Amino acid sequence: MTKVKFSRRQVLATTAATAAALAMPYVRGAHAAGKVTVGFWDHWVPGANDTMTKLCQQWADKNKIEVQIDYITSQGQKNLLTAAAEMQARSGHDILALPTWQPNDKAAALEPVDDIMGELIKQNGDVNDTVKYLGRKEGHWIAVPATTGSQFKGPCSRIDLLKKHAGIDVQAMYPAGAEPQADGWDMETFVTAAEKCAAGGNPFGIGLGVTSDSVDGVGAFFSSFGANLVDEKGDIHARSDSVREVMEFMKRLGKVLPQDAAAWDDASNNKFLVSGQGAMILNPPSAWAVAKRDVPAVAEQCWTHGMPKGPAGRYGPYLPYFWGIWEFGTNKAAAKDLLVHLSQPDNVGQLVAASGGYDLPSFANLTKFDTWANEAPPKGTLFHYPDPYLQQIKSIAGAPAPANIAFQIYNQGLQTKMVVRYLQGEKLDDVLSWAESELEGYSRT
Amino acid sequence: MVDTATKSGAYAGAARPRSSLKRLMQRKSTIAFLLTLPLILIIASLVIYPAFYAVHLATLSKSMTKFVGFGNFTFLFKREVFWMVVQQSCIFAISAVVFKALIGFFVAHFIHAIPTKGQRKWRGMLLVPWVIPPAMSTLAWFWLFDPSYSAINWLLALFGIDPVPFLGNPYWARFSVILVNVWFGAPFFMIMYLAALKSVPEQLYEAAAIDGANWWQRLWYITLPMMRNIISITVMFSLIVTFANFDIVRVLTAGGPIDKTHVFATYAFLLGIQGGDIPLGAAVSLFMVPILGISAIFILRDVTKRGNEA
Structure with a gap:
């Protein structure tokens, strides 16, 4: 029965405090929506990181979110170490730039991004099969293809030397601003040109080491011959006719490459x-x-163009980078929003320009930016770099094997090692037996 | 009366622990333990925990979701490349340590023979390879051996000699990684042996000279026995470090060509970090632990035995 009496001052103070507490979530401070941490790949092109920072900051200002960016180098595989450590610790950035095979390898710890990929594909056009193969797991998108770091490793030829030694006019074959006239650009023409250029003292510089450039190039030749070491189901076909055929081709090509090609790095x-x-x-x-x-x-004589056509098609080595969101991230909704922002055509265009045309977006409608048309010298040298007429099949070494096996084929440089073993005098059957045994080991779970 | 007795008993009980704690704190062993506690904690968190964690990792499946016991090791035993890595690691470590020990031994003798006044600058100069971070010095060696622009090949070309594929040919590549390891590690042996030489009493040599001992006999019967312990410890230490070498092989060849220069550490990195198979990488890196551990026990036991005899 005790009565509590409120004074006028107490009533006013209580009312004010309650109002303030109720209104709190709707007050937008400088970083009212929290913080997003990002680990981007540290771009080798000076200034490219600045454009990325600028784009993120624009988004952060608009959404009142704090963005913290770390640029992580791929030198010494620092980015792979970071990804492995963050996955183990289940702590780190919200978004992490993941190289080619990493999304599939780290899928268990990645947030599905089907919702934003559906929207981005609707807006920017479809992505090629290699991006789908690497960025999806069990029917779900597990990472968003990144503009930064994604690249195509087609031929960069010397206009003068190919004309002089092999009689090939690469500018006529791949004219700036126009569709390629490359029907005759096949594997036979390619290897004959390699032989002629080597004889003329200017060999083709294709590595046979175990780093990315070597593996990508040789992998594309294997794909062009239809020489899939392992099929989609995981069955091994190391002794198929197409594998034998590509091995003979590679032996012929390898003989006219620099003698230390087996030791080449990127x-x-x-x-x-x-x-x-x-x-x-x-x-x-x-x-x-x-x-x-x-x-x-030298730059004035360089021309970037498409790969030669093989018996199974015109395959080109494409190496996409991805942006993944950790499922243990603390601000996943904001992280998704940031990735959508970075994948808007205007922003992609800015990133491409900042990289001097190096970065190659994965979406079909984003292959015709002015950067590639205008880069010089000579003008138009990069016009065909993004394959604007979609005449090449973007491929990755090891595909179409199940991703866990293909990753090991790629990582261990199995195809380049097969070629080097054959070049160094091992019998083809012995090389294929060795490859078979290695492939059996790669399928361990 | 009762009250008083209880109180006095309580005081006595309270005083005893305080005095025993005081006594405990005054013990030399307690002080020594407390002083070493920071080091013990550092070693426990940075050495013992990672070592046991590596053992734990090596017993997991590729996806790290289930326990497989020795499954990773039995898988490795069936792989041709793994046995090649075992063989190469042995070739690499044993040949590099032998050459480092021989070079270190002879150079230490040469330095010892130089008058004391000029010794310091020679010691300083010869230690240079050992004090440069190996990742950096190996990069310089990489440029000397560079596939296309090797400075050594440029010199050879001046004498009309064909270029040598230092890193492209498997055997030359093995030679190159061993050479760089010897170049880097020999100064360590040199300085250890020099210290041992300086501790051999001069009277022993004088007595031997009076007995008519020649150079070889002095070396065999005085110098080597007096240096045995330091040679054993240095060789053991270097063997462990060389077996675990990573940077030289990684920078110079990355294990290539065709895996012919991989050692345990580079192969473990390839499988574990680059290949995403952390348990298998852990298994590779742990493979040598028992072998090196047992050899370390034997060598150290020998050293202790000789120490007791002395």
């Missing part, structure tokens, strides 16, 4: 072109960009 082919020795390499336009800065006379 810098070797770039140096080979920039030094003026090589008539062709398989690489994104980074080598050309270095030549433009250091040896303009």
